Amino acid sequence: xxxxxxxxxxxxxxxxxxxxxxxxxxxxxxxxxxxxxxxxxxxxxxxxxxxxxxxxxxxxxxxxxxxxxxxxxxxxxxxxxxxxxxxxxxxxxxxxxxxxxxxxxxxxxxxxxxxxxxxxxxxxxxxxxxxxxxxxxxxxxxxxxxxxxxxxxxxxxxxxxxxxxxxxxxxxxxxxxxxxxxxxxxxxxxxxxxxxxxxxxxxxxxxxxxxxxxxxxxxxxxxxxxxxxxxxxxxxxxxxxxxxxxxxxxxxxxxxxxxxxxxxxxxxxxxxxxxxxxxxxxxxxxxxxxxxxxxx
Amino acid sequence: xxxxxxxxxxxxxxxxxxxxxxxxxxxxxxxxxxxxxxxxxxxxxxxxxxxxxxxxxxxxxxxxxxxxxxxxxxxxxxxxxxxxxxxxxxxxxxxxxxxxxxxxxxxxxxxxxxxxxxxxxxxxxxxxxxxxxxxxxxxxxxxxxxxxxxxxxxxxxxxxxxxxxxxxxxxxxxxxxxxxxxxxxxxxxxxxxxxxxxxxxxxxxxxxxxxxxxxxxxxxxxxxxxxxxxxxxxxxxxxxxxxxxxxxxxxxxxxxxxxxxxxxxxxxxxxxxxxxxxxxxx
Numbered sequence: 001x002x003x004x005x006x007x008x009x010x011x012x013x014x015x016x017x018x019x020x021x022x023x024x025x026x027x028x029x030x031x032x033x034x035x036x037x038x039x040x041x042x043x044x045x046x047x048x049x050x051x052x053x054x055x056x057x058x059x060x061x062x063x064x065x066x067x068x069x070x071x072x073x074x075x076x077x078x079x080x081x082x083x084x085x086x087x088x089x090x091x092x093x094x095x096x097x098x099x100x101x102x103x104x105x106x107x108x109x110x111x112x113x114x115x116x117x118x119x120x121x122x123x124x125x126x127x128x129x130x131x132x133x134x135x136x137x138x139x140x141x142x143x144x145x146x147x148x149x150x151x152x153x154x155x156x157x158x159x160x161x162x163x164x165x166x167x168x169x170x171x172x173x174x175x176x177x178x179x180x181x182x183x184x185x186x187x188x189x190x191x192x193x194x195x196x197x198x199x200x201x202x203x204x205x206x207x208x209x210x211x212x213x214x215x216x217x218x219x220x221x222x223x224x225x226x227x228x229x230x231x232x233x234x235x236x237x238x239x240x241x242x243x244x245x246x247x248x249x250x251x252x253x254x255x256x257x258x259x260x261x262x263x264x265x266x267x268x269x270x271x272x273x274x275x276x277x278x279x280x281x282x283x284x285x286x287x288x289x290x291x292x293x294x295x296x
Numbered sequence: 297x298x299x300x301x302x303x304x305x306x307x308x309x310x311x312x313x314x315x316x317x318x319x320x321x322x323x324x325x326x327x328x329x330x331x332x333x334x335x336x337x338x339x340x341x342x343x344x345x346x347x348x349x350x351x352x353x354x355x356x357x358x359x360x361x362x363x364x365x366x367x368x369x370x371x372x373x374x375x376x377x378x379x380x381x382x383x384x385x386x387x388x389x390x391x392x393x394x395x396x397x398x399x400x401x402x403x404x405x406x407x408x409x410x411x412x413x414x415x416x417x418x419x420x421x422x423x424x425x426x427x428x429x430x431x432x433x434x435x436x437x438x439x440x441x442x443x444x445x446x447x448x449x450x451x452x453x454x455x456x457x458x459x460x461x462x463x464x465x466x467x468x469x470x471x472x473x474x475x476x477x478x479x480x481x482x483x484x485x486x487x488x489x490x491x492x493x494x495x496x497x498x499x500x501x502x503x504x505x506x507x508x509x510x511x512x513x514x515x516x517x518x519x520x521x522x523x524x525x526x527x528x529x530x531x532x533x534x535x536x537x538x539x540x541x542x543x544x545x546x547x548x549x550x551x552x553x554x555x556x557x558x559x560x561x562x563x564x565x566x567x568x569x570x571x572x573x574x575x576x577x578x
Contacts, residue, residue, distance in 0.1 A: 008375035012468040015376055019314075021465050023538050026382040123576075125564050192568050277573060 091136040091210075093158045094129050096121070098166055099144025105152070115153040115258050115267065118179075122188050131185045140174070142166055153256045164220060165236050171245040173256045177222040178214055180204040183265050190266070194275040199285070202263040202271035202294060222262065263296075270294065311499075318496045319470060324348050324364050333363040333476075334547055338558050344369040351547065352473060354480045354514075357491050365474050365547065367467070368554045370561065374464045377457065381465070383450065384458030384534045393446040402427045402435030456560045462537045463553070471542050473497065478505050478526075478546060483516035488524060498541030504529055506548040529553060 019025070040049040051058040066073045104110040109124035118138060121127060129135050137157030145166035152172045159176055167174045179187060183203045186193045206214050214221035217228035218236075237244035247256055263271055272294035274283040285291060324330070336346050346366035353359050367373075402408065408427030415422055423430075429437040450458075466472040480487065492501055500523040503514070508528045518524050527536060529549045537543055545553070563577065570577075 008373055008464060011376050012373060012464065015465060015468040016470070018469075020469060020471070020541065021378070021381070021538065023385065023535070026378065026385055026538075028382050029379040032379065122567065189568055191572050191574070195572055 088134060090134065092134050093137055093139035094127055094135055095141045096127055096138050096156070097141050097143035098148040098163060100126060101140075101152075101154075102144055102148050102150060105150050112150050112152045113252065113255065115155065115255065117155055117267070118184075118187050119190060119266075129184070129188050131181050131188065135184070136181070137179055137184060140164075140167075151250075151252070151256075153258060155260070159219070161218075161236070162240075165240040165242075168233055168236065168244065169240070169242045171247060171250065173247065174220050175222050175259060176214060176219050177260065178203075178206040178210060179265075187265055191277070194277050197274065197276075199274045200265060200269055200271050202296075203265050205262070222259070263294075315496055315498070318498070320496070321350070323470075324350060328364065330361060331363045332366065334365045334550070336366050336368045336554065337551065338368060338554060340368065341370075344373075347372045347467060349467070349472070349474050352475050352495070354475055354478060354491065356481070357487070357494055362476055365550065367474075367550065368558065371460050371554050371557050372463050372467045372472075374457070374460045376465045376468065377461050378465075380454060380458050381461050381534060381538070384455055385538065387448070387450045387455075388533060388535045390446045391448060394443055395440065395446070396443050397440035398442045399436040399439030401437070401439075401441075402429060405433070405435045408434070453560055456557055458534050459532065459553075460557055462534045463543075466537060466543050471498065473542060473544050474550060475544050475546055477548075478503055478514045479511050480513045480517060483513040485517045485519075485521050485524075488514075488517045488521070492524070492542075497544075499523055500540040501525075501542045501544060502527065502536055502540035503544045504532055504549050505546050506552050 015021075037045070039045050048058060051060075056062045066075050068074070101110070104121075104124050104126045105112050110116060110120055110126065114120070118129070121138065122129065127138065129138065139158035140154070140156045140160065140163040142160050142162030142165075145162050148166045149170060150172070151170050152167065154167065154172065155175045155177055157176060157178065159174060164174055180203065182201060186200070205211075211223070213219055215223045217224045217232040220229060220232070233244055247253055250256065258267065260267060261270075265271070269275075269282075272285045272290060275281075276283065285294065330350075333351055340346060347369055348364055348366060350361035351363050351365050352361050402425065405427040408425035410425070412423050412426050413420060425434075427434040429435055463472065492498070503518070503524065503526045505526070506529045508530075510526055514526065518526050523540075525536075525540065529552045532553070
């Protein structure tokens with residue numbers, strides 16, 4: 001395939017010999033504008049105006065959709081079952097494949113030398129989260145686990161076993177933590193939140209049904225015991241058949257071991273602080289009751 | 297000029313006559329002695345070569361070009377998408393339009409509440425009100441209803457591409473000229489007109505500078521001229537570029553335009569409105 005030297009080359013050369021492009025010369029591409037169908041006008045649109053011949057069709061008195069002439073219609077014959085019951089209360093997690101994560105790291109959009117947070121993924125435009133549509137965060141899917149070669153400290157909301165194994169095989173750290181919808185909205189778009197001038201709220205704990213998930217060590221939950229997590233890491237390494245690399249001997253060990261506090265939303269910012277964006281200042285509460293509340 | 301070669305006084309020349317002296321100056325060749333005043337700031341892709349143009353002065357009427365400039369091909373040599381030009385031009389015309397045309401419906405026309413005559417017995421056609429659309433003086437059934445706005449926004453990148461296409465087509469048809477700055481020696485309009493005529497730039501000229509403050513001389517000279525207009529670089533738009541035959545940019549304007557128009561090629565999508573501060577965008 002011969003590569004042209006200039007992308008608009010030939011067309012620009014042709015333009016040199018054509019008359020000047022003026023306001024009178026512009027027109028849309030042929031076929032871009034199609035005339036709309038107008039009923040009841042002219043030889044083809046007129047007469048019965050596309051309604052057919054006599055009867056309920058032409059007169060517009062057909063019964064409602066689903067009516068079967070009096071026979072019990074299909075949508076009433078079939079008994080109800082709660083397939084979609086409570087669908088608007090079910091938490092959804094946006095999937096993130098390891099292949100996409102590797103792609104983002106390779107292109108330099110995500111920095112593997114810093115802890116990878118949902119904010120970092122969104123800043124890299126890696127994925128889109130809609131907290132108002134019952135999204136509770138991101139889940140890690142093990143689609144590209146054989147290609148994945150990156151040592152990262154990543155924090156997601158859900159992860160499959162294969163994804164956990166792939167990350168730990170490369171010497172990384174993975175944590176599952178919970179964000180309630182308000183904290184999630186703040187985490188995704190920090191700048192509009194800071195412009196509001198409200199103090200950073202504390203992250204709420206998960207609900208009853210999600211507590212066992214975040215307390216189990218197999219899922220690397222943030223509420224689990226660190227020793228149990230170490231045992232689970234060894235068990236997973238044995239199950240998937242790889243040697244578990246020792247993180248404590250790594251240069252980035254300090255960064256990899258960074259984890260957020262249970263009530264913290266951002267690294268380095270505690271709940272209760274107010275950020276002043278225009279003057280670039282942070283205001284911290286001094287009242288005893290507030291400090292007690294925010295540190296509970 | 298003798299009387300034989302002078303044009304007769306009752307001859308009317310059409311306005312779209314092409315000036316035969318216009319295209320006398322070819323684009324600069326590879327080996328020209330003039331210095332390269334400006335190189336492109338942004339990094340060029342490997343497969344593209346910059347566009348070269350002459351740089352003129354407005355100081356004296358018959359001066360030689362000062363030097364050469366390199367223009368970024370992704371701004372001044374993009375594919376001439378005339379359909380984008382048409383879309384941006386219609387958008388510019390229509391998005392400000394509010395049509396105040398309004399008619400009264402049969403319920404809004406004064407009167408017409410009473411049945412004019414009995415349903416049966418009078419021998420005339422049956423009517424319910426004297427202001428129905430069938431009647432003279434009655435309401436309009438499907439007329440324009442009150443102020444209507446034709447506001448719509450084309451995507452930002454389409455509008456940016458429209459500017460790039462307009463600049464490229466002006467460059468390709470040799471209506472775009474680069475000048476070092478807009479300083480002229482005298483505030484005389486005649487001087488400007490003779491300069492434009494001697495250089496065969498065209499009938500209407502658009503002068504673009506970066507800042508909103510122009511030198512006094514050029515302000516006075518263009519004040520009473522209809523066909524020669526000044527705009528700052530922020531006000532550059534497709535409609536003005538197409539309306540004026542020639543577009544004159546200063547070197548600062550070229551730098552400004554390249555910087556602003558090339559940014560949109562490699563930027564992330566906006567997460568929140570641009571008015572809120574971004575740390576990684578300008």
